[in-house]
Amino acid sequence: MAGRGRRVVVIGAGPGGLAAAMLARAAGAEVTVLERAPRVGGRTAAIEQDGFTFDTGPTFFLYPEIPREIFAACGFDFDAMVPMTRLDPMYRLRFEDGRTFDATPDVARLKAEVARIDPEDARNVEAYLADNRAKFEAFRPVLQKPFLGLGAFADVAMAKALPHLRPWATVDADLKRWFRNPDTRLAFSFQSKYLGMSPFKCPSLFTILAHIEYGHGVWHPMGGCNAIPRAMAECLARMGVEVRLSEPVEAMTFDGRRATGVRTAKGSYGADAVVVNADFAHAMRSLVPDALRRRWTDAKIDSKSYSCSTFMLYLGVEGTFPEMAHHTIHLSRDYERNIREIEAGQAPFEPSIYVQNGSVTDPSLAPPGHSALYVLVPVGNLATGTDWRAIAAPYREAVLDRLKVLTGHDLRPLIRTERMVAPPDWRDMGIHHGATFNLAHNLGQMLHLRPRNRFEDLDGVYLTGGGTHPGSGLPTIFESARIATKLLAKDLGLDAGRVPESAMAEAAE
Ligand SMILES: Cc1cc2nc3c(=O)[nH]c(=O)nc-3n(C[C@H](O)[C@H](O)[C@H](O)COP(=O)(O)OP(=O)(O)OC[C@H]3O[C@@H](n4cnc5c(N)ncnc54)[C@H](O)[C@@H]3O)c2cc1C
Structure with a gap:
């Protein structure tokens, strides 16, 4: 088998690390996951206390298509392992004066909800939804999956499309094209919450996130979003991948700029590739000597803005x-x-x-x-x-x-x-x-300006998780795992065909 015996170490069993481990294993690597905490899931782990279960972080699950494909590529059925309910209303916004807005994918009901804020704005709901859908469709030639559009901005052809997409405007400014009432605009800009950003700063391209909700649904995995990493850990166990809990990586080891493995209190792990899922800014500062990093030095990391x-x-x-x-x-x-x-x-x-x-x-x-x-x-x-x-x-x-x-x-x-x-x-x-949502998602810190999935400063190091391209939020994090693993598989001569294609791979290279 191609790439036989290639060793991959994954630092962190968050959603990104677990997905990368699954895909690297499916591509033929020998994979070890090292996790600092006594449980998998990272910010998506469960808090179980006195008979109650809480999600630590994510509670909105969008776009299950990506983990569905990742599971399928590894021979598992995501829907069978993670039963889910589609929510309607997707969520309720409640203004301080007691007015409410139920976000629903049912257009007639949605119009009625908007009319309660401003009847004038209700007239534009369908046009707004159609525009958002069209904006999304504009990416279809480049993208294999609708959600995966953001990385395509680095593509030359897409760069030409940018003027139509108004990337310099904010989400709020973009919504002014449709809605005059600030409360309506607030109701349709809630999605910037996923990025930990303000709609008054968040780049307008993120209005397409609303299409993910309205077009593809907001889901609740039964048991909470933590059911997803738990299911991934089960897949890894069945795939023969060891997830070593309570074993923090203390340092990455190098030969020049090439990663050779990692070190923990329990020993050293040699690797042909290291996948970093731990928080990017923290991991670089604590696991990699500053002098080895050309672009993402400590000073540069400190100069960035965070969510x-x-x-x-x-x-x-x-x-x-x-x-x-x-x-x-x-x-x-x-x-x-x-x-x-x-x-x-x-x-x-x-x-x-x-x-x-x-x-x-x-x-x-x-x-x-x-x-x-x-x-x-x-x-x-x-x-x-x-x-x-x-x-x-x-x-x-x-x-x-x-x-x-x-x-x-x-x-x-x-x-x-x-x-x-x-x-x-x-x-x-x-x-x-x-900063719970990592590096902020402003235009100066996105796409090729975000730390790349094949990490540009070091050889044999790949990044997955909210701090890398394409960004924070479970769908994009799973996408980062797919991009990183595809690149890794190609670089190591593994069976890269086992990793589902990513529309953003080109942008990430
Ligand atoms: C409060 C909150 C709410 C959120 N809500 C949503 C939401 O509704 N929807 C959504 O899609 N997203 C949401 N997110 C964002 C995002 O989906 C999650 O934060 C997600 O868990 C991030 O995944 P990750 O793969 O980047 O890594 P993380 O979840 O951060 O996992 C990284 C792992 O690396 C481990 N690690 C760190 N250092 C080391 C080391 N030295 N050695 C070994 N292991 C190490 C950590 O212990 C951790 O397990 C939310 C986040 C938070 C915090």
Whole structure:
């Protein structure tokens, strides 16, 4: 067999690392995954506590097509291993004055929802959806899969198409073409949340993310998004790949600029290729000597801008809340001020809050008569110095007070179990500046300007995960695994044909 005996070490068992391990194994490599934590999944792992299950991070699952293809390439059936429900409404937005907007793929109902914000805007819903679909279709000649468009901007032919796609405009500015009411625009720019960015800064090309939701659905894997990495670990076990938990990589080893393997407290692992899934900025700074890096030096990494962080409360509460949607985003009255505070590194005074009440869809998340509530507050990252050790406890109180106002429920007496995660906790998990969504997704840090999947500074090193191309979010992370592994398989003489084609591979090389 081609490439027989080639060894690949994967650093990190997050979604990207697990997908890369599956594909590298399918292509014929001998693969070892080393994971610092005692469980797989990284930011997509489960928190299991007192009979409740919470997703640590992702709760919105979009575009299952990519993991479906990855599983199939390895001989597994994604849908059988990860049963899912398509949500309708996909999510509810709730404005501070109590008005709500249910995002639904049903166009007639969607128009009615928009009409409740502004009847004038409702007239443009179909035109907006059609434009978004067309924008998406514009990529079809280049892309094999609709979601995979972003990397194609580096392609010369696509560069010519850029003027039509208005990449320099922000999401909010782009939406002004259709919607005059700022609240309608907010309702259709929520997707920049996936990138941890503000719609007032996020490049307009990301309006196509709305098409992923409206056209392809928002899904809930039963048991939570953590069911995905768990299923991947099961695949790896069946494929004979060892996932070594609680074994952090302490350093990568090199011969010149060529990676030769990694070192842990338990020993050394030689490798023909190393796949880095750990947070890019943190991994480079801690595992690779600065002097070996030409482009992504410590100074360069420090000069980059990073996404927001999040303050989390995972609450196991007594009672059920059938009136609370599966996903509700409570939008702050002064959304723009909220964003300015986040960008200044602060914990917003009157924050927007996202609440997942997954138990309405999935009773397995909590004991009978109870609910697993996931509360996410976007806050500033740690690049500027908020003293979270001092403010975390009072901030919890402020968030619970605010939830009482926003939801009408005083949750405190109902809490049976609880976990709090503040930005320093994310940092302690090895996430640079606690920036939960990695490098920000502004135009200066995207496409070829993002760290590349065949890492440009070192030989034999490949990147997968939210910090590399094409970006944060599960579909793009799985795509990064596919791109990285395709390149790796070609470079090592493995059976690259086993790795499904990626539309973005060319852009990434
Ligand atoms: C709060 C939150 C909400 C999110 N919501 C969504 C959402 O709704 N939808 C969506 O699509 N995406 C969402 N995301 C973004 C993204 O999908 C997840 O963060 C995802 O888990 C990132 O995957 P990854 O492959 O980049 O690696 P990670 O999940 O970061 O995993 C990296 C792994 O590397 C390990 N590691 C680090 N250093 C070492 C070392 N030295 N040695 C060995 N192992 C190491 C870590 O322990 C970790 O397991 C969210 C993220 C967060 C934090």
